[in-house]
Amino acid sequence: MKTKEEFLEGQILLIDKPLKWSSFQAVNALKWGIRRKFDLKKIKIGHAGTLDPLATGLLIICTGKFTKKIPILQGQVKEYIGTITLGGTTPSYDLETEIDEIFPIDHITKEQIQAATTAFIGKIQQVPPVFSALKKDGKRLYEYAREGKVVEVKSREIEISEFEITNINLPTLDFRVVCSKGTYIRSLANDFGKVLKSGGHLSSLRRTKIGDFNVDNAVSPADFHTNVLGMEKPKNN
Numbered sequence: 001m002k003t004k005e006e007f008l009e010g011q012i013l014l015i016d017k018p019l020k021w022s023s024f025q026a027v028n029a030l031k032w033g034i035r036r037k038f039d040l041k042k043i044k045i046g047h048a049g050t051l052d053p054l055a056t057g058l059l060i061i062c063t064g065k066f067t068k069k070i071p072i073l074q075g076q077v078k079e080y081i082g083t084i085t086l087g088g089t090t091p092s093y094d095l096e097t098e099i100d101e102i103f104p105i106d107h108i109t110k111e112q113i114q115a116a117t118t119a120f121i122g123k124i125q126q127v128p129p130v131f132s133a134l135k136k137d138g139k140r141l142y143e144y145a146r147e148g149k150v151v152e153v154k155s156r157e158i159e160i161s162e163f164e165i166t167n168i169n170l171p172t173l174d175f176r177v178v179c180s181k182g183t184y185i186r187s188l189a190n191d192f193g194k195v196l197k198s199g200g201h202l203s204s205l206r207r208t209k210i211g212d213f214n215v216d217n218a219v220s221p222a223d224f225h226t227n228v229l230g231m232e233k234p235k236n237n
Contacts, residue, residue, distance in 0.1 A: 001230060004038035010066030012073075014218035017059040021221075023050045026059055029221045034063065037229045048073035049181075049210065054094055055082075057207035058215040076211030077161070079178045082204050084189040086171045089199035092131035093186035103199035110168050116195045117163045120188065125155040129186050158183040172203065 002011065017026050031045045044067045048060040057080075060073050086108065088099040128134055136151055159180040167174035177185065186202045193200020208215045225231045 001228060004040070007034055007038070007043060008040075008064045010062065010064040010069075012066055012069070012213075013061040013063065013224070014213055014215070015059045015061055015224065016215055016218040016220050017051050017056055018220060019056050020053050022053050023047050023059055026221055027061055030061055030063075030224060033225045033229050033231055037231060046070055049078070051207055052094070052096075052186075052205070054096060055205040055207065057205075058210055058213060058218055059207075060210055060213060073210065075181050076213075077178060077180060077209075078183070078207060079176065079209035080185055080205055080207050081166070081174070081176045082185060082189075082202060082206060084173045084175060084192055084200050085203040086173065086193055086196065086198050086200045088201060089190065089193065090201045093129045093184075093190040094202040094205075096131060099201070101199055103193070105171055105198050108170065108196050108198060112196060113165055113168055113173060116192060117165060119195055120160050120163050120192070123157055123159045126158045126184065126187050126191070127153055127155045128184050129190075132184065156182065160188075163188075178209075 013030065015026055015030070017023065027045055027047050031043065034040065034043055034045070043063060044065075045061065045063045046067050048062060048070045051057065051059055062070055062073070087103055087105040089101045089103070090099050091097045130151070130153060132140075134140065134153075136153075160177060160183065161180075162176070162178035164176050165173050166176055177183075177188065179185075185205055189200050189202035191200075206215070219227065
């Protein structure tokens with residue numbers, strides 16, 4: 001087990017974020033556990049890259065002096081696996097919001113699906129979702145979206161080094177993607193549907209790698225508390 005001094009000096013913790021947990025909730029659960037275990041009034045702790053509540057997978061959490069490493073870790077290449085559902089779009093580009101438009105998929109062939117991936121390889125321009133935490137004029141985009149206000153979201157350059165469709169079972173497509181910091185997989189799903197002259201949204205997502213860190217070596221918040229701290233499991237709050 002880690003000591004109080006080790007957490008204060010700095011640790012890189014690999015957490016497998018549960019479904020429907022926010023990244024903030026995961027950080028809070030660890031902070032609560034460490035503070036209670038060692039009777040600390042405060043400890044520096046933060047994550048190196050947000051995961052949406054509907055995504056699972058690798059969340060890097062840094063403690064103590066290692067919080068200074070967060071900007072470097074955030075810039076690492078990331079790998080995701082997930083599922084795109086064709087034939088419908090949602091305002092959030094995922095399942096946070098309900099399908100708002102239906103499109104045909106009968107014209108889509110397996111060959112077209114595989115060929116469409118090439119349009120996304122390399123450095124490309126991507127428009128982030130309106131349902132995102134990016135700020136415009138001091139306000140987060142999702143706040144505008146929930147108020148029904150239309151705002152212009154500028155595209156930005158991202159890089160996708162690998163994008164493969166691993167299984168086709170229409171209307172769903174399983175995929176694996178390796179991409180740069182700032183890539184929105186929800187936007188990729190939406191744009192992929194457009195290339196296929198249909199609609200598409202992200203129906204599942206799991207982050208598997210950040211740089212050399214792999215989710216296979218991560219633990220759940222519950223396991224962190226029981227196995228690393230020797231405490232009861234945390235509540236999702």
